[in-house]
Amino acid sequence: MSEIQIVNVSKTYNPGLFKKKVRAVNDLTLDVIKGEVLGLIGPNGAGKSTTIRMLLGLIRPDFGTVFFRGKPLGETTIQREIGYLPENPYLYDHLTLLELLRFCGQTSGLDPAQIKKRGQELMGKLNLLEDQKRPLRTFSKGMLQRSGICFALLHDPSIVILDEPMSGLDPIGRKMVFDLVMELKQQGKTIFFCSHILSDVERLCDRIGLMAKGRLIKQFSREDFLQNIGKTVFLQTTRLTETQKDVLNSLGTSIRDEAEGHLLAVSGDQYFSTNEYLNKASVQVLGCRSEWMSLEELFMQHVKEQRP
């Protein structure tokens, strides 16, 4: 069942008089299914943040409709169910984290006991307990990011929208946030997030949408880029001749061109026969990999295709 449906949505920004209009999102159709982790990736200016802002009702689409659980978005309908973390959240300088969370809880309809319990729990997970009474202006960028995550998750939303959640975090902070998102995933929350850190997207997402120039150009499932179901071994070899490729293909091996040679996907039961042929043909094996094509490679390949 779709939690959020974006149907043929377009949005054009008008930067001002005598300036060319910018089409940020162009005929985008996308479903976010209940309980899945959907990652939206794409180069800068692809329209990811604009899509999120349309979901939140901060901007209105020029064409198309955004549905939340089958109904068009109202002014505060989705807000009761979502937790949102913007990219680089700017919080109130003179408030403490505790006061900010109290505000968040009150506006979300939680009672003081719930606010306290949930606030302490989240601050504990994100290592902010000691800093809860400090003004937010004294926080580092990473601490502000983690505070923003507490703010987004305090009311235990069923949908979590995260715009660059790992931005500005050190490795420890990234691990904390990563674990938290994994925990949310295990709890069955619907998670929709944008990130430029493709390794995180790769590890976290069930489905990935690739956007470029305001369009959704490709959707991948985990299997599309991992291909590690079953016992497959990925071998990097020197460049193969056409004859060698034909023989290997006849042995059931998939072959992909790479910059310095070829990548072979060899199934477990064909491993020895393939290895024997590689030995016989004096093909040097340079190494092995855990995946057929990394998300980064997929990303670059599709984005390059979009360039004129």
Place this chain on the structure above:
Amino acid sequence: MRCILSLAMITFKEGIRNRSLFGIALLALLLFGLNITVAGFFMRDIGKVTVDMNLSALSFAGLLLVFFVGVNLMAKDIDRKTIHLVLSKPISRAQYIWGKYLGIQFFVSASLLLLFVCSCLTVWFLLYLYPNYFIGFSWPIFFVACFFVLVKFSVLTAIVVFFSAITSSSLITLIFSLSAYVAGVSIEEVVFYMKSEFAAQEKIISESLTTFIDIVSYLLPNFAVFDFTLEAAHGLAITSQRLFLSFGYGAIYIFILLLLASFIFSRREFN
């Protein structure tokens, strides 16, 4: 209502902890101190000068509070995109406007209340030093004048919220609000002049200019109706009708302005 009060509370806290507040309070206290120091120079007008200076100090401090702190309390939300976070909670755009207004209003009221206490102490001290020169002085009229200083800043706060709702930069909000204040303070005099015999003798004042001023005078806030300095300084009685009209005018003006701000704000997009 809960959302409005929560938002008002964080806006109030954000304002009251702003460091510029200390500077403004210090400046106002200096003006009160100056009043005590120089009051003796004014011979028989000590009472009048004291009331004048105190009300002016309150007004000046109020202006600084609204323009230097109040403007930032809402406009910076939009400037720095904090509004994205706030509106991601179940707060409607109209609730945001009313919450922000109440928060800035609490902040301005609390700050002015503190300065009002200082002002009363100054007047009381000078009254104690020079009891013979405060002929006609009346505490209730002084209190009324101080209360209407607060009403004036309530209207100005609504103007700031209105301009914050339609612009996306705190500087533009500041410029528009300041212009509205300056025009609002002087509009009554301009209208009186246009209707006077002197204006009739001036051939350069066209009919269209008169009509324009007439329309503008209805749109701009007339801050002169909140000025009771003359009455407080001379101890002149104020009719209840004038009090009611001034207060009603202020309340209706604020209400209409906030309704308009809510309407515009609910149609606004936040990139």
